[in-house]
Amino acid sequence: MYSKAEPEWVTYGFERYTEELIGNYESYHWNTEGRIITAKFPTYLVVAVYTPNAQPELARLTERVAWEEVLRMYLFELQKEFDIPVLLCGDLNCAHQEIDLHNPKGKKKTPGFSTEEREELQHMMDVGFTDSFRYLHPEEIKYTYWSNFAKSRERNVGWRIDYVLVSNSAKEMIQEADCLTEYHGSDHCPVMIQISV
Numbered sequence: 001m002y003s004k005a006e007p008e009w010v011t012y013g014f015e016r017y018t019e020e021l022i023g024n025y026e027s028y029h030w031n032t033e034g035r036i037i038t039a040k041f042p043t044y045l046v047v048a049v050y051t052p053n054a055q056p057e058l059a060r061l062t063e064r065v066a067w068e069e070v071l072r073m074y075l076f077e078l079q080k081e082f083d084i085p086v087l088l089c090g091d092l093n094c095a096h097q098e099i100d101l102h103n104p105k106g107k108k109k110t111p112g113f114s115t116e117e118r119e120e121l122q123h124m125m126d127v128g129f130t131d132s133f134r135y136l137h138p139e140e141i142k143y144t145y146w147s148n149f150a151k152s153r154e155r156n157v158g159w160r161i162d163y164v165l166v167s168n169s170a171k172e173m174i175q176e177a178d179c180l181t182e183y184h185g186s187d188h189c190p191v192m193i194q195i196s197v
Contacts, residue, residue, distance in 0.1 A: 001048055007039035014070060017077045021070050028063055030070070038078070044170070044197040045078055049090040054111040061116055064093075068120035072127060079128070085170035085197055088129065091145075091188065092163050094121045096131065099141060100160035112161060129165040132177035132193045142179040145188045153187075164193040173197055 001010070013031030014021050016038065022031070030036070030052075039046045049071065054064045075086055094117045095101035107113045125131065133142070143158025152158065166174060176194035183189050 001037050001039055001046070003039065005041060007041050007046075009040050011038045012036065014074050017074060020077070021073050025066050025070055028066060030067065035067075036071075036074075040082070044084055045082060045086045047075065047078070047086060047088045049088065049092070051091060051093040053093050054114060054117060056111060058109065058111060058114055058116075061114065065116060065120055068124065072124055075124075075129075076127070079167060085167040085173075086129075087167075087193070087195070088124075088165040089163065089191070089193075091161060092121065093161055094118060095159045095161055096121050096134075099139070100143075102143065102157045102159070112159060124165065128168045130168055130171040130174075132164045132166050132171075132174050132195075133160075133179060133191065135166075135171060135174060136177050142181060143189075144179050144181075144191055148187055153184075162188055162191045164191055166193070166195065170195065170197055 013036055015031060018031065035050045035052070037048045052060060052064050052067050054061045075088060078086055093112055095113050096118060098104040101107065101113055104113065108115050143156065143160050144162035146153035146158040160179065164177065173196045174193065175196060178192050180190045180192055
């Protein structure tokens with residue numbers, strides 16, 4: 001995580017609430033995989049994540065759903081303790097709606113678009129988060145990831161799986177949100193948000 005402003009503190013993994021959260025999920029190694037960084041600033045928290053992939057044939061779906069459950073509890077604990085908005089950003093490895101995936105027909109069992117993964121992401125929003133891009137651009141089709149095969153990026157055959165989710169308490173403060181598709185160098189593109197917290 002790079003920041004012009006120095007955070008008050010930074011933690012890695014779910015270490016701030018590990019005992020409370022990980023008890024039933026000890027077989028997973030999220031705290032040692034570098035999947036989550038949390039930075040506390042005076043008026044908001046930033047949580048950057050790389051969500052586990054469900055893998056072909058949804059082989060790791062159980063772990064993926066468990067991750068979502070623990071992440072939601074973690075964000076809930078942060079909001080409860082600090083009473084300031086949380087910005088959850090990163091590769092959430094899920095195209096939330098059909099508009100977020102090129103040609104979604106027949107992909108309900110595909111990793112990143114399975115019914116279970118989409119329901120978990122919807123649950124995250126139901127408990128108090130807003131998809132900043134979709135909030136400002138409800139009908140716009142933009143992607144953040146393209147396969148390296150079959151000239152997918154050139155043909156814009158992509159997925160929107162990178163997000164900035166914002167606590168509902170701060171959604172009215174979202175001024176701008178976008179997928180910066182003009183940036184190359186990876187099979188993903190950056191996402192951005194401007195918010196007055």
